[in-house]
Amino acid sequence: MGADTRVNVEYVSANPTGPMHMGHCRGAVVGDALATLLEFAGHDVTREYYINDAGGQVDTLARSAHLRYREALGEDIETIPEGYYPGDYLIPVGKALAAEFGDQYLGQPEENWLIVFRTAAVDKMMDLIRADLALLGIEHDVFASEAALHKAGKPDEAEAWLRAHDLVYDGVLEAPKGKAPPEDWESVELPLFRSTKFGDDQDRPIKKSDGKWTYFGADLAYHMQKAEACDALIDIWGADHAGTVKRIKAAVAALSEGKGKPTPFDVKLVQMVQLMRAGEPLKMSKRSGNFITIADMVEEVGKDVVRFTMLTRKPEAQMDFDFAKVVEASKDNPVWYVQYAHARIQSNLRKALEEEGISPSGDALEQLGAEELALIRKAAQFPREVEAAAKAREPHRIAFYLYDLATELNAFYSLGNTDPEKRFILKHNPGLSQARLFLADAIGQVLRNGLRLLGVEAVDRM
RNA sequence: GUCCCCGUAGCUCAGUUGGAUAGAGCGUCGGAUUCCUAAUCCGAAGGCCACAGGUUCGAAUCCUGUCGGGGACACCA
Structure with a gap:
């Protein structure tokens, strides 16, 4: 592809109010794999996290x-x-604050400590979140603070520009229609963004009646800020935010086109994951603060299993994550199966070298037959597969491709069970053996590369 | 009521962005193993691609509507 464009991928952006739970997991993995995929395809990628530290x-x-x-x-x-x-996770935060400030904020009115505590607590939460992300092998380049955005006056700039172009006006929102009748509905005049001009159902307020920015008002300025530093924007959101896609797309279109730099902007929606154990759905109570965290998941099944499994379904389709099934050692567990194929190759390469002194060589590739050629063809598809996946921005295709490649490798390998002449290690024919090992090595390489794209480590033995 | 996503074999899902007889895994049935990792492999049966229209030389794919599942709908984030 070599497009060499600067792409900003914003993902995770979980509120800094606690550790990451499984609801954040899929978006985190999909966003990260997508970022890697785009990098691999030649883009200059920025991995960004938006900290909602102002609400x-x-x-x-x-x-x-x-x-x-x-x-x-x-x-x-x-x-x-x-x-x-x-949640208990705030206990150490309280201790740290006590150690730092002593009792000077005890019995004080809120206005004396709120800002101090907010800043300190958000910092601690972000440390927590960064640690959780590290467990998944995820590291962002930029952590953008909403509070800093406000301080820099970005929302005001955006509003001024939009008002000057008649895209923001003061108006009154209509009461919500449909099933939910307004309970304590008041009609107030608010600054509204003309998102209906761009296909939204309703114009959207950028400020609240207390004069503070709405989430959308800040987010609009934030996207403008991102767009200034790159050529294309991608957001990874949970499907529960689907309703806000239109307005933010409208905002980006209005601002970037208006400022003479139309910026392609794609919002990828990631559906919920239903956690299961041996076919039974896991219920968790949010009220008690007791939920399954990413740390729990990684601890139980490992980073590689979590990551690969999250990529075995297209993101916009709902999926189950069954703690029992994802660690199963069988062909219906793609993670295991791909790893198995790689370990098998490595095992053969080791054995050939250590016991027979045969190492891979491309000197006699003409000896390879039709079955090997089919395998080579499959392996050779890899670059095209990467390109297609990058273009479609769908990292899960890589996971499916690797599974297919593993299937073909295993099929060829099994020919050796009934026909010893089809094996990789042939003592009586070192030339052919070297050629087959060369092929095996190449496929191992493709498996490793593909797994690396997904952020999964290949294992050499299992 | 409006909007978004999904609907493909009994089950779980792919389908290269409109191209030829629609593909895997599981399950079922039938085979293969003195095996370089059988935790595997081969074969068979099994589909009106939810339904109805439309666009097209050509539709699982695009458009409209219906049905079913999930999600979202105030100044929350």
């Missing part, structure tokens, strides 16, 4: 941290009240 949720986080801070200083806080984050 009401981080205030709740700060208050929850303050509660744990009081606890760390000896107070019995008993049960965590409604409206606070109950």
Whole structure:
């Protein structure tokens, strides 16, 4: 492809209010694999994470941290009240805050400590999140802070520009139609972005009635900021945000076209994952703060299994993740099967060298027959497969391709069971043996390359 | 009520972005093994590509509608 364009891939962007749970997992893996895939295809990729550190949720986080801070200083806080984050992960944060500040924020009104606690708690949460992402082998290049965006006045800039072009106006939202009748509906005049001009169902407010920016108002400025530094934008979102795709696309179209630099922008929606164990769905209670974290998943089945499995389905289709099935050692477990093929190749290469002194060589490739050629053809498809997957922005195709390649490798390998002449290691015919090992080595290479694209390590023995 | 995603073999899913007889795995049935990793391999049966229209020389693929599953719909993030 060699397009050599700068592509910004934003993924994960989980709220900095706790550790990552399984709901973030698929988007994280898909985004990361996509980024790698685009890099491999010759793009200059930026992996970006947007930190929502300016909304009401981080205030709740700060208050929850303050509660744990009081606890760390000896107070019995008993049960965590409604409206606070109950998770145990805030206990060490409270201790750290107590160690850092002593009792100076005890018994103080909120305005005296909220900002301090918010900043400190968000930092700690981001450390947590970065650690969780590292478990999945994920590392972002840029962590963009929403608060910093506000401080830099980006939303104001965007608003001014949009107003100047009659794309933002002050207006009143219509009450929501349909099944959910308005309960405490008030009609207020708000600054609205004309997203209907770009196919949205409704114009969208960029500021709230208290004058603060809405999430959308900030996000719009954020996308503008990203677009200034690259040639194409990709966002990976959970499917629960599908309803906001139109407005943000409208915003990017309006701003980037208006400013003379139309920026292609793609939002990839990733569907929910249903966790299962041996066919039974796992239910988790959000209320108690008890959910299955990414750390739990990685600890139980390993990074490679989590990553590969998340890529064995197209992202926009719902999927199950069965803790029992993903570690099964059989052909219906793609992770295992691809690894098995690679280990088998490595095992043969080792054995050939150590026991027979035969190493791969391309000197006698003309001795290879029709079956080997079919295998070579399959392996040779790899670059085209990568190109197609990159163009379609669908990393899961690589996973399916690797599975197919493993199938063909194993099929050829099995010919040697009934016909000893079809084996890789042939003592009486070193030339052919070298050629077949050369082929095996090449396929091993393709498997490794493909797995690396997915962020999965190939194993040499199992 | 509106919007988005999905609907392909009994089950779980691919399908190279409109091209020839629609492909895997599991399951079922029938085979292969004194084996370089059999945790594997080969073969068979099994499809009106949800349904109905439309566009096209040509549709699983694009458009419209219906049905079914999932998700989202105030100034939350």
